[in-house]
Amino acid sequence: MTREDHPFEPDRPPGRPRATTHDELESIGMELFGRFGYENVSVQQIAEAAGVSRRTFFRYFPTKSDLPWGDFAQEVARLRSTLALVPEEVPLMTALRRAVVEFNRVPAEAIEQHRARLGLILTEPELIARSLLKFQLWREVIAEFAGRRLGLPGSSFLPELIGEIALSAAVAAYREWIPRHATDLPTLIDTAFEAMTDLEGLEHGTASALARGIAPAEGSSR
Structure with missing residues (x-):
């Protein structure tokens, strides 16, 4: 050829x-x-x-499938360090919410590459398979922190459940953000955690308020 x-x-x-x-x-x-x-x-x-x-x-x-993840090990280490500095008086889910929001904050000039990166990771079959390992590292950091707060092993049921829930909230925000160029990823993640910590409240009026808070700017398109 x-x-x-x-x-x-x-x-x-x-x-x-x-x-x-x-x-x-x-x-x-x-x-x-x-x-x-x-x-x-x-x-x-x-x-x-x-x-x-x-x-x-x-x-x-x-x-090749590691390239879109960048230096993910370093990023996971940054998440662990951020959580290690959280004062004990900050409630567990508030601490996780703030840390995950900061973990996903990128400089303005890197936003579109970050969007392309997440778009690949969440759609390409080879990268979806790779994500099982990568996201496991992320969940473990969350579970370790939750375990310390709860006085339980990080590998036990409740800390692992919290890790899964936190990851699901972040991934749902990623999927919403990728096609919506007028939205802000940290805002979406913050909203996802807010909704997750009061699911019953969604039935009583908070769902529409949260949805308005993440609506794209007027005149924008998905």
């Missing part, structure tokens, strides 16, 4: 320096996924576009 047979050109664009960091490789990979589709881009093509070897790619990412 010649280069004319396929729209993908693996060479680096003129002037692009060789990628030498985790973030640079991630940015190049996400750009290629956006242009050609996740399934149509190989590790070799990402490495060539970045001007590095496959060995260098695998030094930063064990598999």
Whole structure:
């Protein structure tokens, strides 16, 4: 197959320096996924576009499916550190709500890449399978914190239940945010936690108030 047979050109664009960091490789990979589709881009093509070897790619990412997650281990460590600093007087669910909101706050210039990243993770079959492992790490941090507060092992039923509930609230917010460019992800997550901690209240008027709080700006579209 010649280069004319396929729209993908693996060479680096003129002037692009060789990628030498985790973030640079991630940015190049996400750009290629956006242009050609996740399934149509190989590790070799990402490495060539970045001007590095496959060995260098695998030094930063064990598999192609790890790339959209970025440095997730570092992010999970950040979540753990954030929770470790929460004063004891802050109620459990309030602490989790604030920590998960902050965990999902990204700089304005990174919002669209974050949206593309979550869109891939939650729709591509290979990445959905990978998410079982990645999200488990996230849930464990939540469960550990809940266990400390409840005086129970983090691996016991109630802490694990809280971890599952927190993850479900976050993922529901992600799914709502991805197509709605006029909405704010931290606001959606905050709203999800607020609704989750008072589910009975949704039947008595709070549902419509919460929905108004996350409505897109006038004139925007999903």
